[in-house]
Amino acid sequence: MVTAICAANLLLVWSVAYFPQLRANNSSTWFAYALTRVFGIIATIWIARQIASPATRLRWLLLLLNQVLGMVAMVLYGIRALLTEQQAFSMGIPVLLFILASIPSLLAISCEFNTRETLPVRALDIALALLTGVLFVILIFSLVNLIGHIDDAGLRKLNLVLALQGVFIAAGATLRLWGTVDEEERRFFFIMTTTSWITVILTGARNYMTLGQVGPFMEIFWDLVADMRALIILVMIVAIYQPPEWFRNHPPSKKSIQISRVSSSLFVGITLAVLGISVARHHFFVGASGLFLTLIGYGLRNALIQESLVQAEEKLLAAKDRLEVMVALDGLTGIPNRRSFDQTLDREWHLISRSGQPLGILMIDIDYFKALNDTYGHSAGDEVLSRIALTLQIALPRTGDFIGRYGGEEFAAILPGVNFSGLEGVAGRLQTAVHELVFENFARPVTISIGAALGSFMNTASPQDVLKAADAALYRAKASGRDRIECIDLTLVPAYEEPSLQQNREVQIKLAGK
Numbered sequence: 001m002v003t004a005i006c007a008a009n010l011l012l013v014w015s016v017a018y019f020p021q022l023r024a025n026n027s028s029t030w031f032a033y034a035l036t037r038v039f040g041i042i043a044t045i046w047i048a049r050q051i052a053s054p055a056t057r058l059r060w061l062l063l064l065l066n067q068v069l070g071m072v073a074m075v076l077y078g079i080r081a082l083l084t085e086q087q088a089f090s091m092g093i094p095v096l097l098f099i100l101a102s103i104p105s106l107l108a109i110s111c112e113f114n115t116r117e118t119l120p121v122r123a124l125d126i127a128l129a130l131l132t133g134v135l136f137v138i139l140i141f142s143l144v145n146l147i148g149h150i151d152d153a154g155l156r157k158l159n160l161v162l163a164l165q166g167v168f169i170a171a172g173a174t175l176r177l178w179g180t181v182d183e184e185e186r187r188f189f190f191i192m193t194t195t196s197w198i199t200v201i202l203t204g205a206r207n208y209m210t211l212g213q214v215g216p217f218m219e220i221f222w223d224l225v226a227d228m229r230a231l232i233i234l235v236m237i238v239a240i241y242q243p244p245e246w247f248r249n250h251p252p253s254k255k256s257i258q259i260s261r262v263s264s265s266l267f268v269g270i271t272l273a274v275l276g277i278s279v280a281r282h283h284f285f286v287g288a289s290g291l292f293l294t295l296i297g298y299g300l301r302n303a304l305i306q307e308s309l310v311q312a313e314e315k316l317l318a319a320k321d322r323l324e325v326m327v328a329l330d331g332l333t334g335i336p337n338r339r340s341f342d343q344t345l346d347r348e349w350h351l352i353s354r355s356g357q358p359l360g361i362l363m364i365d366i367d368y369f370k371a372l373n374d375t376y377g378h379s380a381g382d383e384v385l386s387r388i389a390l391t392l393q394i395a396l397p398r399t400g401d402f403i404g405r406y407g408g409e410e411f412a413a414i415l416p417g418v419n420f421s422g423l424e425g426v427a428g429r430l431q432t433a434v435h436e437l438v439f440e441n442f443a444r445p446v447t448i449s450i451g452a453a454l455g456s457f458m459n460t461a462s463p464q465d466v467l468k469a470a471d472a473a474l475y476r477a478k479a480s481g482r483d484r485i486e487c488i489d490l491t492l493v494p495a496y497e498e499p500s501l502q503q504n505r506e507v508q509i510k511l512a513g514k
Contacts, residue, residue, distance in 0.1 A: 030078035037071035170196035179260020333389035336404035
């Protein structure tokens with residue numbers, strides 16, 4: 001299909017060049033350009049319908065709007081060429097449409113259509129892009145009057161401005177291509193970059209050559225080049241929609257993504273600044289107003305982005321706090337888990353090493369829990385664990401005391417700064433609180449066995465020694481018939497000596513248990 005379109009357009013252009021009647025009014029050439037745009041519009045619609053991402057589809061639709069405005073302008077040029085001088089309308093109308101066609105391209109390049117930016121920021125981006133179009137229209141009609149008349153000097157300036165506009169759009173598309181990760185967006189910006197640079201190079205060459213003294217043959221040649229530009233763009237859109245393999249195999253780096261995102265937000269600002277200064281040379285107050293609005297717009301944009309960043313940071317900190325709480329809690333019982341217990345034990349041991357106070361640990365085990373779980377089911381077992389965990393947490397006498405689920409049906413409590421009698425009292429209080437629980441449909445009451453150990457920094461090598469002593473006491477309580485409390489006081493044994501670590505631990509537990 002692309003080959004047939006190219007051949008038809010080439011025949012049309014050469015027919016215009018061959019027949020003097022067609023070449024005289026120049027309308028056929030404009031209609032040929034418009035026909036090429038029609039095929040480009042069809043190709044763009046075909047691609048946009050296949051795009052899954054709404055943001056990328058919107059970019060293709062903006063490119064479609066660019067082609068529609070350009071096609072309408074070419075049709076108007078062709079119609080104007082068919083009319084007599086008295087009937088002809090102002091050439092400023094198609095010129096205005098050509099200028100307005102650049103605004104959708106600028107929006108497609110500069111704006112973010114995803115959820116990374118808030119709606120007010122995207123609205124400001126659109127407003128700044130529209131301001132760019134307004135300043136560009138004012139600049140063009142400073143060179144071309146509303147009737148459309150222009151001298152040779154003005155024509156050179158007009159071509160220069162249009163060439164700079166094309167360079168800005170091509171450079172912006174290249175910048176976005178350099179830092180885009182999404183595959184569909186990379187395809188779009190690849191097409192946009194390639195076609196924009198083709199347009200800049202071929203149009204610039206044509207304008208440069210035709211402004212000089214060239215013969216009729218060279219004029220026809222450069223007209224053909226201009227038409228070939230549109231055909232090449234059409235081929236790029238349809239035939240090379242998929243970027244080459246070497247391009248797909250080299251995704252952008254993190255650094256290039258960051259640079260692209262930061263620079264693309266400045267792209268419209270730089271364009272506005274250049275346009276404002278250029279317009280100010282012809283209309284000072286208009287250009288100055290454009291610069292002022294640019295500063296206000298980007299100041300407001302940065303303030304909105306800063307506000308959204310602060311809100312995002314607050315949400316992240318709140319989420320981090322919630323995650324830390326969730327990580328520290330047991331999912332079933334809602335009390336601290338083993339990880340939280342280990343951290344608390346290390347922290348409290350560090351504190352008593354400076355204060356010299358003792359540290360008590362309780363190891364608590366639900367009696368006959370496996371048999372209970374097998375008899376009444378896992379849901380009943382979960383209920384027992386949850387109710388006992390809550391009961392133990394409420395029964396602790398001091399706010400500085402800690403209790404957590406150690407694993408399975410075991411719980412562990414940390415009592416900093418407690419003496420031996422206080423340790424025994426807390427253990428008895430926890431046992432009594434569990435005795436008072438009532439579980440319906442259970443054949444026997446639920447009880448707990450507790451192993452208690454008291455240690456200090458002067459008598460114990462590490463908090464793990466106190467934990468090991470509490471575990472030994474728990475084992476003795478269960479071996480003695482369950483529903484019992486056994487205590488070990490490590491503060492009664494001689495001071496800890498480094499060379500015989502394992503032996504000293506065993507001696508401490510043995511002596512303290514007598």
